[in-house]
Amino acid sequence: MFSTVLVANRGEIARRVMRTLKKMGIRSVAVYSDADQDAAHVREADLAVHIGGAAATESYLSIPALIQACLESGAEAVHPGYGFxxxxxxxxxxxxxxxxxxxxxSIESLHAMGDKIRSKQHVESHAVPTVPGIAEPGLDDDALLRAAENIGFPVLIKPSAGGGGKGMFAVDRLEDMPAALASARRTAASAFGDDTLFIERLVKNPRHIEVQVMADTHGNTVYLFERECSLQRRHQKVIEEAPSALFENLSEGAQIRARIGEAAVNAARSVNYVGAGTVEFLVSDDRPNEFFFMEMNTRLQVEHPVTEEVVRANGQRLDLVEWQVRVAAGETLGFQQEDLSIEGHSVEARVYAEDPAGGFLPSVGDIFEFLTPQSQHVRVDSALDGPGTISAYYDPMIAKLISWGADRSEALKRLDAALADTTVFGVRTNIDFLRQLLARKDVQAGALNTKLIDDAGQPERQRISPEDLAEVAYSLRSTSTSPSMSPFPYQSPSTHGEWISPWQLGDGWRISGASYPTRLALEIDDNLVEVSVPGEQEVSGVVVLPHPTDPSTVWAHGTSGTFEIRKLTRTQAVARSRAAKARETSAGDPEARSPMPGAVVSIAVQDGDAVSAGQTLVGVEAMKMEHAVVAEVSGTVKILVSMGDQVSKNQVLARIEPAA
Known part of the structure; x- marks a missing residue:
């Protein structure tokens, strides 16, 4: 067994791997970039080695830097986590x-399965069904356009390298193919260093079901049943569960489970696979007996905890990281296929720093309060152990909440309760969106498909309840005035003993002895709200904390969700109101601004070009997401940035001189 293992990753997966290494008595080595020097995974490791700049290419993707870190630390083995x-x-x-x-x-297995085109061609000869399409190396755009016409629309464009849904585009019409191909190649080249693409028939009403496999160096390969990963947004998984809701609801589900499990084992054996891996399948909800190989992920998956929560080997829970380490050290799997069983149900939700109602754009900044539920039936795998920073350089996932229940209904209820008890102050998150998603009738019934979230359209922003708003407003009122019910001139500590008039206090005190309601102007999620605050307010349990650097702003967490609330002065409120009315009567903003901090990855027009409202001007990428910045008005454009520029949120990227 190894004595020292280096974890070539960051965030929650680095912490999760090190947790198992500590349990096994193995010394852990963390690596970190400039941006992560104060990160939780760095503090928790037995040893931490600095490997470079904040950009992933200068640190976590730098092979020389990682090899040097291994040599410096004496690491005998490396656990790569996932991604990077x-x-x-x-x-x-x-x-x-x-x-x-x-x-x-092995290197041979990575080579065979690391390219989607190569892996698809390989498994077809090993009794593994694949989706109809064209998958050949070196296809240019013209060849892909011709192939799409032959396959028939809709089709799915996919990068041959990489994963996580990045660079995948569903296309319904031939005329939309050129732009989709260009964006897919650009994303694939940026994320994976390889812009090779292929296309497949788009399966209707698809469900994404993957099978966890584990294999040792002694010829033993088993499947640890399946996970349902159909709740996705733009091919990025949002909520996962084990076992599959589809198989659980079918009378022949056990037989399908065995067939898809054997297909996964065949795929793994075809490349002499060793360690933990996942074989992903596309299953039609209309014809669940049919399943098609999509790809094999030759690593641990983000959603591996749901498998750990439900799979038993001879009645005992499994630690997949532990078995990865043991197999890599040459040990034999301690169980056979017949020793494995499923107990209960588990559901995982990924908590991201993003704004669902704002197009799911990443939310970058400092988290000054982070609280998670404490429950024996809820597991939290988190990148943070308290306050921390969400950087524009890396994936915006904050944590994963994983629930277990005796059945699916109980697991869903426990996950929803856990999300309700999770507090994140400082950045926007998708927690409210996750709760809304879990509450949907089709999700509760297990009627899932990979298009469910995207077909639902843009989610609405959660509204603060009147009860929560009243308590927050009262908190702002009471903390922004001198002591209530002050009689006659008051000697204020804040004015160093200077006597001030009670009329200057603004506390609503009246000669009758009662406090008059105070009116406050609040900015909540970019909306102006005016509220009347009574002299007294019943406490309902809302958590309200002031922002550490902005005294006019608080964050509140209550029954209706989490909100950032800013108290405006009378002047600010009037200016906000006038600006809103101006926007309503205007054709649009002539200044095109970046919706998030990131890097300029494409410029679609040149200075002096005539552009139309809705036309793409600039592409900005951050946290593995590319966002198109479009013109709001028609006119002549002037571009204010260059390719590769790092831009901040709301920075003006282009200015348009409206047409006369």
Whole structure:
């Protein structure tokens, strides 16, 4: 067994791997970039090594820096986590040349399954069904356009390298293909360093079901049943569960489960796979007996905890990271297929720093309060152990909440309660959106498909309840005035003993002895709200904390959700009201602004071009997401940024001189 293992990752997965290493008595080594020097995974490791700049290419994606960290720390093995270099053949080869064990599959397996085109062609000859399409190396845009016409629309464009849904585009019409191909190639090149694409028939009413496999170096390969990952947004998983709701609701579900499990094992055995891996399938909700191979992820998955929560080997829970380490050290799996069973149901929700009602744009900034539920039936895998920073350089996932229940209904209820008890102050999150999603009747019934979230359209912003608003407003009123019921001239500590008139206090005191309601102007989620605050307010349990650097702003968490609330002066409120009326009567803003901090990755027009409202001007990328900034008015454009520029939120990227 290894004595020292380096974890070549960051955030919640680094903490999760180190938790198992500590349990096994193995010394853990963390690596960190400039942006992560104060991160939780750095503090929790036995040793931490700095590997470079904040950009991932200068640190977590730098093979030389990671190899050097291994040599400096004496690491005998590397656990790559997921993302970054976890499926990178060059990284595995460099470790092998340095005499360091890669806790993952062989270089040959990584090569065979790391490319979607190659893997699809490979498994077809090993009794694994695949989706109809064209998957050949080196296809240019013209070849893909011709193939799409032959396959028939709708089609799905997919990058051959990488995963996580990045660079995937569903296209319904031939005329939309060129723009989709260009965006897919750009995203694939940026995220994976390879812009090779292929296309498949788009399966209608699809469900995304994946099978967890585990294999050792002694020829033993088993499947640890399936996970349902159909709740996705733009091909990025949002909520996952085990076992599949589809199979649980079918009389022949056990038989389908066995068939899809064997297909996954066949795919793994076809490349002599070793370690933990996931074989992903597309299953039609209309014809659940049919399933098609999509890809094999040669690493641990983000959603692996739901498998750990429900799968039992001879009645005992499994730690997938522990078995990854043991298999990499040459040990034999301690169980066979017949030893495995399912107990209960588990559901996982990914908590992201993003704004669902604002197009799911990433929310960057400092988290000054982070509280998670304490329950024996809820597991929290988090990037943070308290306050922390969400950086524009990396994925915006804050934590994963994983519930367990005796059945699916109980697991869903426990997850919803856990989300309600999770408090994040400082950045916007998707928690309210997750709760709304879990409450949907089709989700409760297990009637899932991969288009469910996207077809629902833009989610509405959660509204603060009148009860929560009244308590927040009272808190703002009472903390912004001198003591209530002050008689006659008051000697204020804040004025160093200077005597001031009671008329200057603004506390609503009246000679009758009662306080008159105070009116406050509040900005809540960019909306102006005026509220009348009574002299007394019944406390209902809303958590209200002032922003650490902005005394006019508080964050509140209550029964209706989490909100950032700013108290406006009379002057600010009037200016906000006038600006809102001006926007209502205006054709649009002539200044095109960045909706998020990020990097300029595309410029679609040139200075002096005539542009139309709705036309794309600039592409901005942050946290693995590309966003198109469009013109709100027609006219002549002037571009104010260059390719590769780092821009801030609300920075003006282009200015349009409206047409006369």
């Amino acid at each position: 270099l976890s499926e990178n053949v060059d990284f595995a080869r460099a470790l092998e040349e340095a005499g360091i064990v890669f806790i993952g599959p």
